[in-house]
Amino acid sequence: SAVISQKPSRDICQRGTSLTIQCQVDSQVTMMFWYRQQPGQSLTLIATANQGSEATYESGFVIDKFPISRPNLTFSTLTVSNMSPEDSSIYLCSVEAGVSLNQPQHFGDGTRLSIL
Amino acid sequence: GQNIDQPTEMTATEGAIVQINCTYQTSGFNGLFWYQQHAGEAPTFLSYNVLDGLEEKGRFSSFLSRSKGYSYLLLKELQMKDSASYLCAVLDSNYQLIWGAGTKLIIKP
Numbered sequence: 269s270a271v272i273s274q275k276p277s278r279d280i281c282q283r284g285t286s287l288t289i290q291c292q293v294d295s296q297v298t299m300m301f302w303y304r305q306q307p308g309q310s311l312t313l314i315a316t317a318n319q320g321s322e323a324t325y326e327s328g329f330v331i332d333k334f335p336i337s338r339p340n341l342t343f344s345t346l347t348v349s350n351m352s353p354e355d356s357s358i359y360l361c362s363v364e365a366g367v368s369l370n371q372p373q374h375f376g377d378g379t380r381l382s383i384l
Numbered sequence: 385g386q387n388i389d390q391p392t393e394m395t396a397t398e399g400a401i402v403q404i405n406c407t408y409q410t411s412g413f414n415g416l417f418w419y420q421q422h423a424g425e426a427p428t429f430l431s432y433n434v435l436d437g438l439e440e441k442g443r444f445s446s447f448l449s450r451s452k453g454y455s456y457l458l459l460k461e462l463q464m465k466d467s468a469s470y471l472c473a474v475l476d477s478n479y480q481l482i483w484g485a486g487t488k489l490i491i492k493p
Contacts, residue, residue, distance in 0.1 A: 269429075282436055309485060309486075310471060310483045310484060310485040310486050311427070311471070311483045312483075313480075313481070365429075369414070369475075370414055370415045370434065370475055372429040373429070373481065375426035375427050375430065380424075
């Protein structure tokens with residue numbers, strides 16, 4: 269399965285600042301996914317990032333707040349902008365294991381973000 | 385709307401067997417996944433079912449009944465390291481993954 273490196277692993281940030289999370293995969297993948305997971309809760313998909321096109325955002329998430337880059341088939345970034353305490357969460361990137369549509373997703377180790 | 389239900393928490397004894405249920409109501413179905421997530425870690429893939437029946441993989445088995453919108457994950461010979469959350473996720477007709485809230489499994493000696 270793909271090896272996914274996500275960084276930073278954790279950060280503590282001030283209200284109003286922005287943080288960019290990086291996700292690097294050791295193989296080329298078509299789609300990369302960005303999730304948020306609040307304590308004790310399940311995963312919420314923020315957006316799907318395809319190389320060469322704009323990310324597709326889920327309901328409740330907007331590009332101004334969570335801009336995403338996908339410059340090539342092995343790398344993506346998610347920025348959490350103008351942070352507030354409500355943004356404190358774990359952010360996870362994932363990729364699908366293969367080319368068919370029913371492949372499992374594999375996850376990076378996550379970024380634990382706390383906003384003061 | 386789309387919905388996946390799992391128990392919030394379960395407790396079991398080391399060495400025993402536990403069954404974690406998942407029921408779903410989704411727009412279409414293209415398979416069901418089980419993931420394990422240890423506290424503070426990322427989810428890891430356990431199993432995938434798309435046809436009815438039981439899939440066995442070592443100590444873990446996963447069952448699916450599409451007509452009932454029902455799956456379960458069966459864990460045998462429980463070990464302390466099995467203490468984790470278990471997430472059920474369904475692939476809908478658009479191949480979008482719908483996640484359950486997860487079941488926190490506590491293993492006691």
